[in-house]
Amino acid sequence: xxxxxxxxxxxxxxxxxxxxxxxxxxxxxxxxxxxxxxxxxxxxxxxxxxxxxxxxxxxxxxxxxx
Numbered sequence: 001x002x003x004x005x006x007x008x009x010x011x012x013x014x015x016x017x018x019x020x021x022x023x024x025x026x027x028x029x030x031x032x033x034x035x036x037x038x039x040x041x042x043x044x045x046x047x048x049x050x051x052x053x054x055x056x057x058x059x060x061x062x063x064x065x066x
Contacts (some may be wrong), residue, residue, distance in 0.1 A: 009064075010053065016066045017045040022052070023062075026053060 021028040027048055032042035053059045 006034060010060050012046055012049045013044060014045055017049055017053075019060075019066045021045075021048075049063060 017027075017031075021031050030048050030052065031044050032039070034047055035041045038044055038047075053063050
């Protein structure tokens, strides 16, 4: 699965997403739920990155600092 890169300067990085999940309860919950449903943790992180980080300037800023 390719992540949307549009006008954003952030790119998917599994380790950064794991750090973000450790800090954010919603991200952690959604990743856990999707991992259970999809059976693929990396794919779950990518889906959450695309839906919760890309396009949200606050989340993008936090993600850049990780």
